Amino acid sequence: xxxxxxxxxxxxxxxxxxxxxxxxxxxxxxxxxxxxxxxxxxxxxxxxxxxxxxxxxxxxxxxxxxxxxxxxxxxxxxxxxxxxxxxxxxxxxxxxxxxxxxxxxxxxxxxxxxxxxxxxxxxxxxxxxxxxxxxxxxxxxxxxxxxxxxxxxxxxxxxxxxxxxxxxxxxxxxxxxxxxxxxxxxxxxxxxxxxxxxxxxxxxxxxxxxxxxxxxxxxxxxxxxxxxxxxxxxxxxxxxxxxxxxxxxxxxxxxxxxxxxxxxxxxxxxxxxxxxxxxxxxxxxxxxxxxxxxxxxxxxxxxxxxxxxxxxxxxxxxxxxxxxxxxxxxxxxxxxxxxxxxxxxxxxxxxxxxxxxxxxxxxxxxxxxxxxxxxxxxxxxxxxxxxxxxxxxxxxxxxxxxxxxxxxxxxxxxxxxxxxxxxxxxxxxxxxxxxxxxxxxxxxxxxxxxxxxxxxxxxxxxxxxxxxxxxxxxxxxxxxxxxxxxxxxxxxxxxxxxxxxxxxxxxxxxxxxxxxxxxxxxxxxxxxxxxxxxxxxxxxxxxxxxxxxxxxxxxxxxxxxxxxxxxxxxxxxxxxxxxxxxxxxxx
Numbered sequence: 001x002x003x004x005x006x007x008x009x010x011x012x013x014x015x016x017x018x019x020x021x022x023x024x025x026x027x028x029x030x031x032x033x034x035x036x037x038x039x040x041x042x043x044x045x046x047x048x049x050x051x052x053x054x055x056x057x058x059x060x061x062x063x064x065x066x067x068x069x070x071x072x073x074x075x076x077x078x079x080x081x082x083x084x085x086x087x088x089x090x091x092x093x094x095x096x097x098x099x100x101x102x103x104x105x106x107x108x109x110x111x112x113x114x115x116x117x118x119x120x121x122x123x124x125x126x127x128x129x130x131x132x133x134x135x136x137x138x139x140x141x142x143x144x145x146x147x148x149x150x151x152x153x154x155x156x157x158x159x160x161x162x163x164x165x166x167x168x169x170x171x172x173x174x175x176x177x178x179x180x181x182x183x184x185x186x187x188x189x190x191x192x193x194x195x196x197x198x199x200x201x202x203x204x205x206x207x208x209x210x211x212x213x214x215x216x217x218x219x220x221x222x223x224x225x226x227x228x229x230x231x232x233x234x235x236x237x238x239x240x241x242x243x244x245x246x247x248x249x250x251x252x253x254x255x256x257x258x259x260x261x262x263x264x265x266x267x268x269x270x271x272x273x274x275x276x277x278x279x280x281x282x283x284x285x286x287x288x289x290x291x292x293x294x295x296x297x298x299x300x301x302x303x304x305x306x307x308x309x310x311x312x313x314x315x316x317x318x319x320x321x322x323x324x325x326x327x328x329x330x331x332x333x334x335x336x337x338x339x340x341x342x343x344x345x346x347x348x349x350x351x352x353x354x355x356x357x358x359x360x361x362x363x364x365x366x367x368x369x370x371x372x373x374x375x376x377x378x379x380x381x382x383x384x385x386x387x388x389x390x391x392x393x394x395x396x397x398x399x400x401x402x403x404x405x406x407x408x409x410x411x412x413x414x415x416x417x418x419x420x421x422x423x424x425x426x427x428x429x430x431x432x433x434x435x436x437x438x439x440x441x442x443x444x445x446x447x448x449x450x451x452x453x454x455x456x457x458x459x460x461x462x463x464x465x466x467x468x469x470x471x472x473x474x475x476x477x478x479x480x481x482x483x484x485x486x487x488x489x490x491x492x493x494x495x496x497x498x499x500x501x502x503x504x505x506x507x508x509x510x511x512x513x514x515x516x517x518x519x520x521x522x523x524x525x526x527x528x529x530x531x532x533x534x535x536x537x538x539x540x541x542x543x544x545x546x547x548x549x550x551x552x553x554x555x556x557x558x559x560x561x562x563x564x565x566x567x568x569x570x571x572x573x574x575x576x577x578x579x580x581x582x583x584x585x586x587x
Contacts, residue, residue, distance in 0.1 A: 002455055002456075003455065003456045003457070003458055003584060003586070004455050004456070004457045004458070005457075005458050005459075005460060005493065005564065005584070005586075006457055006458070006459050006460070007459075007460055007462070007463075007493070008033040008459055008460065008461055008462075010032045010033055010035075012037070013031075013032035013033075013035070013036070013037040014028055014029060014032040016032075016037050016038070017031055017032055017036070017037065017038075017039075017042060020038070020039040020042075021039055021042055023042075023046075024476055026462075026464075026473065026476060026477075027046075027476060027479065027480075029461060029462050030461055030477075030480055030490055031045065031046075033461050034244075034486070034487055044245065045244070045248065046479060048245075048248060048249045049249060049252075049253075050226060050249065050253060052246075052249060053246055053249055054197060054198055054199060054246060056210040056211070056213050056214040056217075057214060058195075058196050058197045058198065059188050059190060059195060059197045059207075059210055060187075060188070060189075060192050060194055060195035060196070060197070061186040061187050061188050061192075062186075062188050062210065062211065062214055063214075064161075064185065064186040065161045065163070065186035065188050065211055066211070066214050066215055066218055068136065068159055068161055068185060068186060069100075069105075069136070069138070069161065069211075069215060070215065070218055070219075072105065072106075072135070072136050072159075073100070073103050073104060073105045073106075073215075073219075076105075076106040077106065077135040077136055078106050078107070078108075078133050078134050078135045078136070079100065079105055079106065079107035079108075079134075079135070079136045079137075079138055080107065080108055080109065080110055080129050080134045080136070080137050080138065081093055081096045081097060081100070081107060081108070081109035081110070081138050081139075081140060082109075082110055082121060082137050082138065082139045082140070082142070082143070083096075083109060083110070083111045083139075083140050083141060083142070083302070083306070084111065084112070084119065084120070084140070084141045084142045084204070084297075084302075085111055085112060085113075085114050085119075085296075085297030085298075085301075085302035086141075086238075086239075086294055086297055086302075087234065087235055087238040087239065087290050087293045087294045087305075088141050088203050088204045088205055088235040088238065088239040089111065089140065089141040089142065089204060089297075089302065090111070090235075090293055090294075090296075090297065090302050090305045090306050090309070091204075091205040091231040091232060091234055091235035091238075091293070091309070092140035092141045092163075092203075092204040092205040092207075092208040092235065093109050093111060093140055093306050094231050094306055094309035094310050095140075095205050095208040095209055095212060095228050095231050095232060096109075096138065096140055096208050096211070096212065097109055097306070097310050098212075098228060098310060099208075099211075099212030099215060099216070099225070099228065100212075102216075102221070102224070103215060103216075103219055103221075109306065110125065110129065111297070111301070111302045111303055111306065112125065113301055114297055114298070114302075114366075114367055115366070115391060116391075119142065120142040120143065120145065120146050120149070121137075121139065121142065121143060121146040121149035121150070121153075122149065123148065123149055123152050126149060126152055126153050126156065126158070127152075127156070129158075130153075130156045130157075130158060134158060135158065135159065136158065136159045136160075136161065137153055137158055137159070137160045137161070138161045138163070139160070139161070139162045139163060139164065140163050140164075140204055140205070140207070140208045141163075141164060141165070141203075141204025141205070141208075142164060142166075142204075143160075143162035143163070143164050143182065143184070144162060144164040144166050144167075144168060144169065144181060144182070144187070144189055145166070145169045145182075145421075146162075146182055147169075147180075147182050149182075150162070150182035150183060150184050151182070151183065154183065154184075159185050160182075160184040160185055160186075161184065161185060161186045161188070162182065162184045162186065162187045162188065162189070163188045163189070163204070163207045163208055163211055164187075164188075164189045164204065164207065165189060165190065165191065165202050165203055165204050165206065165207050165241075166189075166191070167191055167423070168180070168181060168189070168191055168192060168193070169181075179193060188207060188210075188211060189207065190202055190207065199245045199246045199247075201241045201242040201244070201245070201247060201486075202241070202246065202247065203232075203235050203236050203239040203241045203247075204235065204239070205231060205232040205235035205236065205239075206232055206235070206236060206241075206246070206247065206250060208232075209225065209228055209229065209232045209250075212225055212228060213225045226253065227257065227262075229250055229253045229254050229257060230254050230257040230258050230261065230263060230266070231254075231309055232250055232254060233250050233251045233253065233254020233255065233257075233258070233285065234254065234258075234285050234289060234290060234293070236250050236251050236254070237251060237282050237285040237286045237290065237482070237484055238285065238286055238290035238293070238294070240484070240485045241485060241486075242484075242485050242486030242487075243282075243482055243483070243484035243485060243486050243487045244486045244487060248482065248487070251282060251285075251482045251484075252482060254285075255280060255281060255282065255285075255482065258270075258280050259279060259280050263309065264311055264312065264313070264314055264317035265307075265308035265309050265310075265311050265317045265320060265321060266289070266308075266309070267317065268308075268314075268317045268318050268320070268321035269289060269292060269308065269321040269324060269325070270289075271321070272321050272322060272325045273288050273289070273292070273325065275288065281481070281482070282481065282482035282483060282484055286484070291328050291331070292305075292324040292325055292327075292328045293305045293308075293309075293324065294328075295324060295327040295328040295330070295331045296323075296324060296327055297367070298327075298331055298365070298367035298368060299327050299330060299331055299365070299367065300327060304320060304323055304324065304327075305324060307320055308320040308321060308324060331367075331368065334365055334368055335368050335371050335372065335375075338361070338363075338364045338365070338368060338372045339372055339375050339376070341361050341363065341364070342359055342361050342364070342372055342376055342386060343376065343379070345359050345361060346359055346376060346380070350380075353444075354382075354444050355382055355383070355444065355447045355449045355454060356382065356383045356384075356385070356404075356409075356440070356443040356444050356447050356449075357376060357377075357380065357382050357383065357384040357385065358384075358385045358387070358436065358439055358440035358443060359376075359384075359385070359386055359387065360387040360388070360394060360396075360433075360436050361386065361387070361388060362388055362389035362394070363388070363389075364386065364388040365388070366388050366389075366390055366395060366396070369386045369387070369388050369395075369396045369397040370386075370397035370399065370426070370428075372386045373385060373386040373396070373397050373398055373399040374399040376399075377399040377400070377401065381401060381454055381455070381456045382401070382454060383398065383399070383400045383401060383404045383406055383409075383443075383449075384398065384399055384400075385397070385398040385427075385429070385439075385443075386398075387429075387431075387436060390430055392430075393418065393430055393431065393432055393433065394430065394431060394432070394433050394436060395428070395429065395430035395431075396428070396429060396430075397426065397427065397428050397429075398410070398422070398426060398427040398428075398429070399425065399426055400424065400425045400426065400427075401453075401454070402425075402457075403449060403453040403454075404424075404447075404449055404453075405424040406422060406423075406424060406425065406426065406427045407421075407422045407423050407424055407427055408424070409443060409446060409447070410422070410427055410429065410443075412442070412446055413439055413442045413443060413446075416431055416435040416438055416439045416442065417429050417430065417431040417435070417439070418430050418431055418432065458491070458564055458583070458584050459491065460491040460492060460493045460564050461490045461491055461492060462492060462493070463492065463493045463494070463495075464492035464493070464494065465494055466494050466497060466516065466518055466524055466565075466567075466580065467518050467519055467520055469524075469567050469578050470578070471569075471576075471578070473567065474567055474568070474569060474578065477490060477566075477567070489566050490566060491564050491565070491566060491583060492564065492565055492566065492567070493562065493563070493564050494562070494563050494565065495562045496560045496561075496562065497516050497526075497560065497561060497562070497563055498516065498517045498518075498558070498559075498560055499514050499515065499516055499517075499557060499558075499559055499560070499561060500515050500516070500517050500523070500556070500557065500558060501514070501515035501555050501556050501557060502514055502515075502551055502555055502557060503515070503555055504532075504552060504555075506529075509552075510532035510533075511527070511528070511529045511532070512527065512528045512529075512531070512532060512535060512582075513525060513526070513527050514526040514527070514528075514580075514582065516580070524578060524579065524580060525570070525577070525579040525580070526563065526565065526579065526580035526581075526582045527579060527580070527581060527582060528581075528582040528583075528585075531584070531585075534585075535585065536548060538585065538586065538587055539551065539587070541587075542559075542587040543559070559587070560587075561585050561586060561587050562585065562586050562587075563580070563582050563583075563584070563585045564582070564583045564584040564585075565580040565581060565582045565583060566580070566581045566583065567579075567580060567581070568580075568581050
C-alpha cells in the first residue's frame with residue numbers, strides 16, 4: 001500500500017528545550033516532538049516518580065466520595081462496586097476491591113454481562129442489587145452517562161458514588177447543547193469542567209486508585225496503596241490513554257512491581273505465558289497480559305479476571321490463569337476466522353469510490369467486532385464499521401482514521417440507528433437490518449475524504465544513519481520508555497541502506513530478516529514481522545515477480561531501500577547485538 005512519510009520538526013519546542021536542559025540532542029528532539037516544551041515537563045517525563053503524583057483531593061467531589069465511603073465502612077453499610085467488563089473495568093474493580101477489603105468494608109462487586117446487560121449501569125440490575133441489600137453503589141470506569149439508572153437508584157434509596165474517566169456527555173435540551181452529569185451523590189471524574197485536577201487523562205483504574213489513596217490516608221494507612229499500581233498500570237496501557245505525566249509514573253511503577261510480583265494470579269498468568277524468565281515491559285501489558293484479562297468479558301464473564309487479580313489461593317490462581325489463557329486463545333482463533341470472512345466480504349462488496357466500509361457478517365461474535373473493524377481499517381486505511389447479529393438487532397463497532405470523525409459522521413445518520421455512541425476514532429452502534437444498506441450509502445454520500453486523506457501516513461522523529469548506532473544511543477532511547485499513546489516508540493529514517501540478503505522466517509515464511517551492509521564495512525540485521533505482503537508488492541514493482549521468486553529461493557541479493565526503524569538489542573547465546581526493528585520500507 002502506498003504510504004506517505006512525514007518528518008516531525010517542532011523547531012520552537014526544540015530550541016526552547018535546548019536553552020533550558022542539559023540533555024543530548026536526540027533526547028531533546030524526541031521530547032520536543034512529543035509536545036514537551038518546558039524544563040518542568042521534561043524533568044517530569046524523564047525523572048518523575050511516585051512523589052510527583054498529584055494530590056488526590058484536587059479531584060472534584062473526591063472529598064464527598066471519601067466521606068460517604070468512610071461512613072459506610074465505619075457503620076458496615078453494604079457497598080457494591082459496579083464495574084465494567086473490559087481490562088480497565090476489571091482492574092478498576094480489583095483496585096477498589098483490594099482497597100475496601102484492607103479497610104474492613106462490607107462490600108461485594110458486580111460486573112455486567114456484555115450480552116444480557118450491556119455496558120454500564122442497568123436498571124434491572126440496580127433493582128436486584130437493592131433487593132440483595134445494597135446501600136451504596138460505587139461505580140468504576142462507568143456511570144458518567146447513566147442518567148436514568150442513577151435516577152432510579154436514588155428513587156430506591158441508594159447512595160451513588162460515580163468514579164469514571166470518560167468524556168462528560170453533551171445533551172440537547174430545547175436545542176441547546178450542554179454538558180450534563182447524572183445526579184449522583186458524588187461524581188469523581190477528572191474531565192469535569194469544574195475539576196481542578198491538573199491531569200485529565202487518567203484511566204478508570206487511575207481514578208479508582210485516587211479514591212483508595214485518599215481513603216487510606218483518612219484511615220491512617222500510609223504508602224500501602226502503591227502496591228495497587230500494578231493493576232492500575234496494566235489498565236493504563238490497555239485502555240490506550242496518554243502515557244504522559246501521571247500515567248507515565250503509574251506504568252513505570254507498575255512494571256517495577258510486576259517484575260517482582262506478589263500477586264498470585266498474575267504470577268500464574270506470567271508462568272503460563274512463558275514470561276517468568278523475561279523482563280516484562282509495556283508491550284507485555286498491552287499485547288500479552290491485557291488481552292487475557294479482556295478475553296473473559298468478551299467470551300464469558302469478566303468476574304473470572306477479577307477473581308484472578310484478587311485471589312489469595314495458589315491452586316485457584318493456577319486454574320483461573322489457565323482459564324484466561326484458554327479463552328484468549330479461543331478469542332484469537334475467532335478473530336482470525338472473522339477477519340478472513342469480513343475481508344472476503346469487503347473484497348466483494350466494496351464499490352469503486354467508496355471510502356467508508358460498512359460490512360454485515362452475522363456470524364461474528366459481537367465482542368470482537370471492534371477488533372475486526374480495527375484490522376480491516378489497518379488493511380485498507382479506510383473508516384470501517386463491522387456489524388454482526390446482536391441479541392435484538394444487528395450491532396457492531398467502528399474504527400476510523402485521523403482524517404475522519406466517525407462520531408460526527410454517524411450523527412448525520414442518527415435517524416437510521418436505534419443507538420450509537422463513541423468519539424472521533426471509534427464508535428459503537430445498533431440498527432435494524434433493513435437500514436444497513438442505507439447507512440452504508442449515506443455515509444459514503446456524505447464522506448468528504450480525498451484520495452490524499454486515505455494514503456497511510458507514517459511519522460518519523462529524525463533521520464539517523466545506522467552507522468551511528470551504538471549501545472549508548474539505545475540506552476538513551478530506553479529512557480523514553482514506557483511507549484504508548486502520546487509517547488509512541490521513536491521512529492528513525494535511513495536512506496539507501498544496502499541489503500545483501502533477505503531471510504524468510506517463521507512457519508509461513510512471512511517474517512523478514514534483512515542482512516544490511518554498512519558503509520563502515522560492518523553488517524547489521526533488520527527484522528520485520530508484519531509487512532511481508534507490502535515488501536513482496538514493493539519488491540515486485542521494483543524488480544519484477546520473477547526476481548522476487550528468486551529472492552525467496554536463494555535469499556542473496558544486492559539492492560538499496562529506505563527504511564523507518566527503531567534500534568533494539570538482540571540477545572542470543574548470551575551475546576548482545578544491535579538490530580533494527582524495521583517499521584516501513586520503500587524502494
